[in-house]
Amino acid sequence: MKALSIRGLTKTYKGGHVALKGIDLDVQAGDFFALLGPNGAGKSTTIGIISSLVNKTSGTVSVFGYDLDTQLTDLKRQIGLVPQEFNFNQFETVQQIVVNQAGYYGVPREVAKQRSEKYLKQLSLWDKRNAPARNLSGGMKRRLMIARALLHEPKLLILDEPTAGVDIELRRSMWDYLEAINRQGITIILTTHYLEEAESLCRNIAIIDQGVIIENTSIKGLLATLNRETFILDLAPTMGAGAAAGLQLEEFQWRVIDDHTIEVDVEKSQGLNRVFEQLSAQAIKVVSMRNKANRLEELFVDLVEKGRQPAEVGA
Amino acid sequence: MRSSISYIALKTIWIKECTRFLRIWIQTLVPPAITMTLYFVIFGSIVGQRIGEMGGRPYMEFIVPGLIMMAVITNSYANVASSFFSAKFQRNIEEMLVAPVSPAVIIGGYVGGGLARALLVACIVTLVSFLFVSQVSVHNLLVLVVTVVLTSTLFSLGGLINAVYARSFDDISIVPTFVLTPLTYLGGVFFSISLLPDVWQTIAQVNPILYMVNAFRFGFLGISDVSITAALGVIIGFNLILFITAYTLLKRGVGIRS
Numbered sequence A: 001m002k003a004l005s006i007r008g009l010t011k012t013y014k015g016g017h018v019a020l021k022g023i024d025l026d027v028q029a030g031d032f033f034a035l036l037g038p039n040g041a042g043k044s045t046t047i048g049i050i051s052s053l054v055n056k057t058s059g060t061v062s063v064f065g066y067d068l069d070t071q072l073t074d075l076k077r078q079i080g081l082v083p084q085e086f087n088f089n090q091f092e093t094v095q096q097i098v099v100n101q102a103g104y105y106g107v108p109r110e111v112a113k114q115r116s117e118k119y120l121k122q123l124s125l126w127d128k129r130n131a132p133a134r135n136l137s138g139g140m141k142r143r144l145m146i147a148r149a150l151l152h153e154p155k156l157l158i159l160d161e162p163t164a165g166v167d168i169e170l171r172r173s174m175w176d177y178l179e180a181i182n183r184q185g186i187t188i189i190l191t192t193h194y195l196e197e198a199e200s201l202c203r204n205i206a207i208i209d210q211g212v213i214i215e216n217t218s219i220k221g222l223l224a225t226l227n228r229e230t231f232i233l234d235l236a237p238t239m240g241a242g243a244a245a246g247l248q249l250e251e252f253q254w255r256v257i258d259d260h261t262i263e264v265d266v267e268k269s270q271g272l273n274r275v276f277e278q279l280s281a282q283a284i285k286v287v288s289m290r291n292k293a294n295r296l297e298e299l300f301v302d303l304v305e306k307g308r309q310p311a312e313v314g315a
Numbered sequence B: 001m002r003s004s005i006s007y008i009a010l011k012t013i014w015i016k017e018c019t020r021f022l023r024i025w026i027q028t029l030v031p032p033a034i035t036m037t038l039y040f041v042i043f044g045s046i047v048g049q050r051i052g053e054m055g056g057r058p059y060m061e062f063i064v065p066g067l068i069m070m071a072v073i074t075n076s077y078a079n080v081a082s083s084f085f086s087a088k089f090q091r092n093i094e095e096m097l098v099a100p101v102s103p104a105v106i107i108g109g110y111v112g113g114g115l116a117r118a119l120l121v122a123c124i125v126t127l128v129s130f131l132f133v134s135q136v137s138v139h140n141l142l143v144l145v146v147t148v149v150l151t152s153t154l155f156s157l158g159g160l161i162n163a164v165y166a167r168s169f170d171d172i173s174i175v176p177t178f179v180l181t182p183l184t185y186l187g188g189v190f191f192s193i194s195l196l197p198d199v200w201q202t203i204a205q206v207n208p209i210l211y212m213v214n215a216f217r218f219g220f221l222g223i224s225d226v227s228i229t230a231a232l233g234v235i236i237g238f239n240l241i242l243f244i245t246a247y248t249l250l251k252r253g254v255g256i257r258s
């Protein structure tokens, strides 16, 4: 069963800006899916169309088999949306906001009140239930929007940059929470700029740039396409100055960073063993090692740049 | 099933709307009470005593229905216009757009909110009027209730349409200032149009508010410058036109969906 299926989706905003140039996208039920892309790529536009906030120009969208054009009511009921910008009434209280939202989906008020206790407690907002939304901190407002999106118990939760402006600790606890509800069977689609977020949370990923999907695969598959990684090795400080500069390392591209640090490029076919064999033979002790940059980040930049090259015209 | 879901959504919007105007009661309920008290004092007590009778009634009694109507008109319009516009402005309108709420339910909820505030204000103004009028008679309760409900609905719809097009808070005060207030003053709140020269009597009949004020006054006092059937016809006709307009605008997402 597909949670989401998009075909040939285009969007031209009033004023002529083409935000989506015909995208196809599939998300399986139960998936944890990331939609990645630079600013202005068309992520929020795509999400806006799925959730009826933006009118599409052409193409089809279906959610759990319900078509956007012909079965809108059923389609809407499947989705919970956490938008990019705060969009609640700042003067309403936390509980009013979530209970009213459930009411719009037809959840009876008494049921909604009971559920609000469950979800507000899970998101640590129960103490704030009678506070007007404007008195919440930024992180609390994000969590409020998550609670609001869940009260009608949707099958597909869509989050547009849910962790923007959220501190690391809270971000981690939000990740845990999202993973927990995903395990309970809710399909999750999120957009993010934090690649680490996509890497640690999501199983599948699509990368969108300038209104075009340039990659749509599993995170594992994507990382596998990465041919070369750069590692930074810290050498034991007990070795004298110049230790790094003096060492020998054949078969690899490598650079000295400072007296006790080197950088080695490792092709996927090579493996790390040969690096350590050679260093051990020279009695060089490595105290620690790390990736130079987030791997996904490099890949992302690569892909986006490649996507932007003008297409080659066949002879 | 589907109808009960719509009913819950309708009730939710209505409760939200009532909560809103009650939360800010100092801005929504107190001003009409003060304004109307001033009207009663100035036009009713001070000036009214010199005027004597109007339409065969003491002037004070004559203007009470008109003033209640005036409060109903302004408050219905203002309530829906400012609530709907601020929902657009703060973007919480999106809460309704993502949910399976039909345009008719959105309209119903907002109009219901405008109606609730207008009726509450009408009651407040009526209570205030007791301080100045010895007795308030009711000539025809049915006409009275139908007129006030339909008039409030009409101006709630008007406020909604205004808010759909509005791009700033200024845009929702233009119509009340330049259209509603003049039409209300000329709509027979303070005088019977039989006092006007013939030509002006004819012109005055183009003003829809005249029909509302007179039908409402008929409900209280049994006197009217226009036929009650015509008045109800005009009110119902305008309601239909405005409802269809509002429905079409929301359905298309004008001003709310890009």
Ligand SMILES: Nc1ncnc2c1ncn2[C@@H]1O[C@H](COP(=O)(O)OP(=O)(O)OP(=O)(O)O)[C@@H](O)[C@H]1O
Binding pocket: A013, A014, A015, A017, A018, A019, A037, A038, A039, A040, A041, A042, A043, A044, A045, A046, A084, B258
């Ligand atoms: N309402 C609108 N009217 C006109 N153009 C718009 C509108 N909304 C978005 N756009 C344009 O469409 C393009 C895609 O915007 P979108 O918000 O979908 O990007 P995004 O991928 O969500 O970016 P970000 O990561 O910054 O949130 C941008 O060029 C943007 O300027």
Ligand SMILES: [Mg+2]
Binding pocket: A043, A044, A045, A084, A160
């Ligand atoms: Mg965005």
